Amino acid sequence: MIRSPLTLALLSLALAACSPADPQQGVSSALANGVLLPAYGSWSEANSQLASSGRAFCADQQTLSEARQAFLTAQSAWASLQPLLIGPLAEGNRAWQVQFWPDKKNLVARQVEALLKNKPKLTPADLDKSSVVVQGLTAYEYLMYDSAIDLGNAEQKARYCPLLVAIGQHQQALAADVLDRWQAEDGMAAQLHGFPNERYAEPAEAVAELLRTQVNAIDGLKKKLGTPLGRQSKGQPQPYQAEAWRSKASLANLAAGLASAERIWRGAEQDGVQALLSADQSPLQQRIDAAYSDTRQRLAALQRPLGELLADPAGRSELNALYDSLNALHRLHETELAKALGIQMGFNSHDGD
Amino acid sequence: MKRRAFLGLTGATLAVTAAAAGAFAGWTLSDNGAQPLLLSARNDAAGKHFAVGYRLDGSQAFATQVSERCHDVVPHPCLPLALFVGRRPSPQSYLIDTRDGRLLQTLHTPAQRHFFGHAVFHKDGEWLYTTENDTSDPGRGVIGVYRLQALQLQRTGELSSHGLGPHQLLWLADGETLVVANGGIRTEADSRVEMNLDTMESSLVLLQRDGTLLSKEQLPERKNSVRHLAVASDGTVVSGQQYMGDPGDAAPLLAIKRPGQAFQPFPLAEAQRLEMNQYTASLAINNELRLLALTAPRGNRVFIWDLDSAELRLDAALPDCAGVGAVPEGFVVSAGIGRCRHYDCRGERILTQPLQLPAGLWDNHLRLT
Numbered sequence: 001m002i003r004s005p006l007t008l009a010l011l012s013l014a015l016a017a018c019s020p021a022d023p024q025q026g027v028s029s030a031l032a033n034g035v036l037l038p039a040y041g042s043w044s045e046a047n048s049q050l051a052s053s054g055r056a057f058c059a060d061q062q063t064l065s066e067a068r069q070a071f072l073t074a075q076s077a078w079a080s081l082q083p084l085l086i087g088p089l090a091e092g093n094r095a096w097q098v099q100f101w102p103d104k105k106n107l108v109a110r111q112v113e114a115l116l117k118n119k120p121k122l123t124p125a126d127l128d129k130s131s132v133v134v135q136g137l138t139a140y141e142y143l144m145y146d147s148a149i150d151l152g153n154a155e156q157k158a159r160y161c162p163l164l165v166a167i168g169q170h171q172q173a174l175a176a177d178v179l180d181r182w183q184a185e186d187g188m189a190a191q192l193h194g195f196p197n198e199r200y201a202e203p204a205e206a207v208a209e210l211l212r213t214q215v216n217a218i219d220g221l222k223k224k225l226g227t228p229l230g231r232q233s234k235g236q237p238q239p240y241q242a243e244a245w246r247s248k249a250s251l252a253n254l255a256a257g258l259a260s261a262e263r264i265w266r267g268a269e270q271d272g273v274q275a276l277l278s279a280d281q282s283p284l285q286q287r288i289d290a291a292y293s294d295t296r297q298r299l300a301a302l303q304r305p306l307g308e309l310l311a312d313p314a315g316r317s318e319l320n321a322l323y324d325s326l327n328a329l330h331r332l333h334e335t336e337l338a339k340a341l342g343i344q345m346g347f348n349s350h351d352g353d
Numbered sequence: 354m355k356r357r358a359f360l361g362l363t364g365a366t367l368a369v370t371a372a373a374a375g376a377f378a379g380w381t382l383s384d385n386g387a388q389p390l391l392l393s394a395r396n397d398a399a400g401k402h403f404a405v406g407y408r409l410d411g412s413q414a415f416a417t418q419v420s421e422r423c424h425d426v427v428p429h430p431c432l433p434l435a436l437f438v439g440r441r442p443s444p445q446s447y448l449i450d451t452r453d454g455r456l457l458q459t460l461h462t463p464a465q466r467h468f469f470g471h472a473v474f475h476k477d478g479e480w481l482y483t484t485e486n487d488t489s490d491p492g493r494g495v496i497g498v499y500r501l502q503a504l505q506l507q508r509t510g511e512l513s514s515h516g517l518g519p520h521q522l523l524w525l526a527d528g529e530t531l532v533v534a535n536g537g538i539r540t541e542a543d544s545r546v547e548m549n550l551d552t553m554e555s556s557l558v559l560l561q562r563d564g565t566l567l568s569k570e571q572l573p574e575r576k577n578s579v580r581h582l583a584v585a586s587d588g589t590v591v592s593g594q595q596y597m598g599d600p601g602d603a604a605p606l607l608a609i610k611r612p613g614q615a616f617q618p619f620p621l622a623e624a625q626r627l628e629m630n631q632y633t634a635s636l637a638i639n640n641e642l643r644l645l646a647l648t649a650p651r652g653n654r655v656f657i658w659d660l661d662s663a664e665l666r667l668d669a670a671l672p673d674c675a676g677v678g679a680v681p682e683g684f685v686v687s688a689g690i691g692r693c694r695h696y697d698c699r700g701e702r703i704l705t706q707p708l709q710l711p712a713g714l715w716d717n718h719l720r721l722t
Contacts, residue, residue, distance in 0.1 A: 091654075091670065093627045199670055201692035201707030208690060209672060344713045347396070347689025348634065348650045348675050353424060353440065353470055353520070353580070353717055 024203035025195065027267070027275055031210060032192035034268025036084050039077075039260065040182050046070075046077040047168075047175040050140075054168035057151075058161035064144075064151055071144050072249060074171065075137050079253035083217035083261040086209055087188035087199075088181035096132040097174055100139070101243050102227065108138050109146065116163060127166040140167045145246035208343045211273055214264040215338070215345065218330045221257050224250070225323050228310055237310040250306040255299050262292045273341070281340055288337065291329040298322045390414055390451060392435050393676055393687060394423035394716035404437040404449050409685065409695070411709035415454020419447045424470030425521070425718040430478045434504070435720070436460070439468040442486065442543055446472070448506060451722070460506050462497065465489045467542060470717075471521040474501075475562070476528040481506055482562075484519035484533065491548060492539025494519035496531070496564070512564035516556045517549075520580045525559070526588040530567065533558045534579040534592055550597055555579045557592060557608075557616050570616035574604045583636035583645065585660060588612040591619065591645055593633030606633050607647065620663040628652040628668070635718050639679040642698055646684045648674040655686050657698060667696065667703045676719030687715035 053070030056062035078098055081089065089095055100108055111133045119126050127135060143149060143160050151157050182188045191199045192206050200206045226232065228242035228250070242250045265288065266272045277285050299322060302309065309315030338345050388408040395405045395416075402422045406414035424440040434457060437447045444467045448458040462468060465488045472483035479501055487493040494514030499506040514522075516535025523532050537555025539548040555578045559567040572579065576598035583591045589611050596604040605618030606629050630651035637646045638660060645660045650673050657667035673689035683698030690713045697704040 091628065092624060196707055198705055201694075201712075204712070205672075205691045212672070212690075342398070344398075344673075344690040346673060347714055348673050348717055353634075 022203055023276055024207045025193075027271065027273060028192045028203050028206040028210065030267050030269070030271035030275075031264060031273075032189045034271065035260075035263045036086075036192070037182060037189055038268075039080055039084050040089075040179050043074075043077040043081055044175040044179040046074040047171045050074040051165075051168035051172035054140075054164045058157070058165055068144050068247070071137070071140055072247060072252075075141070075244060075247065075249060076252060076256045078137060079256035080260045082220060082257045083214040083264055085217065086213045087191075089178045090213070093132070094174065094178065096136075098136045098171065099243075100133045100136060102241060103133075103138065104241065106240075107133050108142050109148075112139050112142055112163065116159060120159070120162075122162040122166055124166040124169045127163070127170055134163070135167065135170050137167075137171070140164065140171075141244065141246050143167075207273070207276070207341075210264060211333070211338065211341070211343055212345060214261050214273075215330065215333045217257060218261050218326065218333060221254055221261075222323065222326050222330060224254060224257075225319065225326065228306060229316065229319055229323060231323070237316065239307050239310050242306055245307060248305040248307065251299065251302055255296075258292075258295060258299065262296070265292065273337070276341055284332075284336055284340055288329075288332050291325070291332050295322070295325040295329050298325050389680065389721045391678070391685065391687075391710070391719055391721055392426040392428060392437075392451065393719040394426065394437055394440070395711075396422070396714040396716070398714070404447055404454070406449075406451050406454065407710050409680075409708060409710070411711075414451065415449070417447075417449055417454040417456055419445075419456070420459075421445050422716065423447065424468075424716060425472065426720045427472045427474055427481070428720050428722040429474055429501075430476050432478065435722070436472055436474075436481065436506070438470055438472045438483065440716070441469045442467045442540065442545065444468065446483075448504070458505050460499070463508060465542070466495060466497065466511075468497075469518070469520050472497075473522055473524060473531070476524070480562075482512075482522060482531060484514065484522055485511070486518070486540065486542075488542035491541045492517040494533070494535050496522070496533070496560075512560070515558045515560065515566050515569055517554050518578075521582045523582050523584045523590075525584060525590070526586055529562055531560050531562065532582060532584060532590050533560065534582050536578040536580050536595075538578055538597070547597065550576065553578065553597065555594075557590070557610065570610070572605060572608060572616070572618070574598070574602070576602075577604045577606075579608070581633065581636050583638045585638045585643070586640040589638075589660065590616075591636055591638065591660075592616075593636050593647060595633060596631040600631060602631075604631070606631065619658075622665065625654075625656060625665065625668060628654050634675065635677045637677040637679050637684060639683060639698065641681065642683065644683070644698055646677045646679075646686070646696070648677050648686060650674050650689065655694070655696070657684065657696065657703065666698065669705065673713075675715045675717050678719050678721040680721060685719070685721065687719050689713060689715060 050070050053067050057067035115134050143164050191197045195202050224243045228238050230236040244250045244253050309319050391407050395403050402419050403416045404419050405416045421443040422440045423437040425438050426435050428435040433451045435451050439445045444462040446460040466485045469484040474481050481499040483497040485495040485497045487495050494516045496512040496514050498510045500509050514533050518536040518538040519533050520536045521534045535556045537553040553576050556569050556571045558569045578595045579592045580595050581593040592608045594606045607619035607621050609619040610616040629649040632651040634648045634650050643660045645658045647656045653672045655669050655671045655674050675689050676687040678685050683696045687693045692707040692712045693710045695706045695708050
């Protein structure tokens with residue numbers, strides 16, 4: 001401990017001079033307004049729809065097919081958020097409440113059944129106190145799609161509906177809370193606009209976190225494809241380790257995540273991370289553009305669901321080519337783009353000391 | 354400061370005990386003025402390793418390139434020098450003149466030993482104790498004993514750490530009793546790979562300077578590795594753990610040993626435990642404010658608690674946060690990416706300000722002198 005008084009030279013004065021002309025502040029601001037806030041808004045809206053869909057379905061005012069569509073919309077909105085997962089939703093254990101993946105031991109099915117056995121008249125308050133495993137979209141998907149459940153059967157519908165309604169309500173409340181935290185006066189969006197603030201010392205820190213989050217999400221897309229492909233299990237396909245295998249939305253989720261990653265790169269109006277590259281770095285810009293295009297086209301060309309593609313050699317070969325394309329995209333960001341922008345991807349966090 | 358009182362220092366004049374006279378011959382204590390000096394290992398963007406010293410206003414005192422990455426820094430209790438301790442499994446540490454960054458000595462472990470990244474100088478300034486690995490029996494914990502003479506450290510012997518894979522060690526308030534975090538993990542020479550995750554044996558050990566074991570305590574979870582420590586002026590020891598088991602397990606990531614009490618989990622709320630991603634890094638205690646600070650770089654969070662009531666005072670985002678040290682107002686925290694922060698904890702609400710130190714690439718620990 002030092003007892004002598006300490007005079008701190010703080011950055012605030014120096015940074016007060018930062019004008020919007022600061023390119024990093026410009027990108028951070030533009031991404032907050034043009035990409036992140038709209039995505040969080042859509043996600044919150046999709047969860048309101050999910051909650052009302054659950055209630056309507058359980059009141060026999062909506063068909064199963066309509067209820068499934070509301071689920072798919074909410075799930076896709078969540079998949080879109082992966083490359084944008086900074087701030088409130090990345091903190092406080094909130095993301096786990098939305099999705100429980102990977103679920104290697106099929107905990108979702110086991111915990112849903114155990115919960116309903118213990119609490120046949122489950123209330124939303126009961127769910128709020130339960131494990132994150134049963135609070136989110138993964139459990140909702142289990143109810144909507146699992147082959148062991150027939151929601152066309154009135155008895156089963158009565159059994160599962162309290163949980164369906166409670167999950168919808170939980171997700172709606174969670175999403176509304178997160179959106180509030182983005183839009184509040186000193187909230188996340190404000191912290192991406194004005195510097196310094198409680199979170200970021202300067203615009204460069206915000207841009208660095210946006211890029212790291214996006215790059216980690218692209219790495220996450222590799223895992224979401226590589227795990228069912230058996231890349232971590234000696235080439236043996238693991239179709240039930242895929243994200244969203246029950247709703248057969250694995251590839252749609254990948255596409256939603258990829259599209260958001262590309263929006264961080266491009267920005268809503270060509271004002272994303274790419275705007276920070278100088279004219280003499282345009283070859284790198286073109287390579288990244290081309291890499292997005294390659295991955296996007298390969299994904300769009302897949303005509304069958306992931307489970308079917310995994311089942312035959314031709315399908316697996318297409319998926320492996322997609323994986324390689326994602327890998328190339330990831331490496332371009334992680335190494336070349338980060339270096340070109342002078343952004344540190346990580347230093348101590350995997351140090352193990 | 355205690356150490357000044359101990360040595361009877363006045364102003365910039367150094368009065369030393371007879372035993373230490375040889376070690377300190379020809380040296381005077383530098384007057385640091387009002388600005389503390391922040392010492393840390395740091396990389397540059399090209400990946401080269403440095404031992405650095407900065408004033409908190411951002412002015413650089415020194416940046417000395419060293420051949421291997423360092424971990425903790427051990428300032429000498431009265432001379433302007435510090436040992437930058439090699440990060441495991443480095444066999445090298447660097448004795449640096451903190452006035453100008455001059456490398457005084459590259460300290461090597463003997464054969465079949467390497468540093469684990471931490472060390473302490475005894476309060477008299479003559480003896481240094483380090484945590485080391487006996488690679489002939491990989492993981493067997495050794496406390497290396499070195500003597501400072503004529504500005505050179507000489508190994509004189511070693512003690513047992515009474516455990517596996519010792520990491521941080523510190524003094525209890527008496528300045529004579531060592532507290533050692535035995536991480537419980539066996540690793541080989543030149544390796545950071547764990548060999549015994551299923552048979553880990555971590556412990557918190559108190560021992561006398563002559564190696565006499567005073568106590569050895571364990572947390573119930575076998576895979577919970579006790580790594581880092583902070584000791585308060587009343588002798589309260591806090592430890593930070595890294596849990597090597599399942600990500601879903603609820604292991605206590607902070608533990609506390611109050612004077613005369615058993616080593617036990619610190620009352621940590623579930624929300625904060627989850628945010629740590631099973632991994633804690635550096636700890637510091639502010640004795641005047643009785644606050645405990647912790648960095649959790651995998652969760653990208655900085656936490657501050659009241660040491661006595663365990664009330665949470667701060668839970669803030671700071672990507673890849675690294676070292677933490679106490680200043681009169683609260684704490685200073687460095688980061689592997691982004692700027693260092695100053696947390697003013699004197700008021701009801703903690704005020705956060707970035708510091709004008711270079712951004713990023715700061716290693717796990719910092720020391721303020």
